Amino acid sequence: MPTPLAAGTCRCGNTRIEISAPPVMTAACHCRGCQKMSSGAFSLTAMIPAGAFRVVGGEPVRGGIRGPQLDHRFCPDCMTWMFTRIAGMDHLVNVRPTMFDIAEWTVPFVETMTAEKLPWATTPARRSYKAFPPEEDFPALLSEFAAERG
Secondary structure: OOOOOOEEEEEOOOOEEEEOOOOOOEEEEEEEEHHHOOOOEEEEEEEEEHHEEEEOOOEEEOOOOOOEEEEEEEEEOOOEEEEEEEEOOOOOOEOOHHHOOOOHHHHOOOOOOHHHOOOOOOOOOOEEOOOOOOHHHHHHHHHHHHHHOO
């Protein structure tokens, strides 16, 4: 793996991650599950190419929903929700961008599941979807995000 672009940690610092590529997109999810897991109005995600992501310290444990579709990973010591793998999207890892000290990665480009959002919750997202974006929208979203990030 190339030299890390960024390193991140859980709250206690015992679980450490590194990435060697920037996000291909950032998002905020307003679904009730993310609201409950993040104890907030939405969860933030930085979508990282799977080959550019690795755990370099600690052994994250499964948590949250434990179904076949979602694989949420947490620090076993402080229980910080660190990243998620989604079945069928093996080429990406959804990392909580607040694990890194790069503030622009926390700005969501797209927001999803707005049908479930809390009425007072707002984000600066450029694109908004009542559910998840249709698969056919992803190429255009990725291109637009890349163009805006230079």
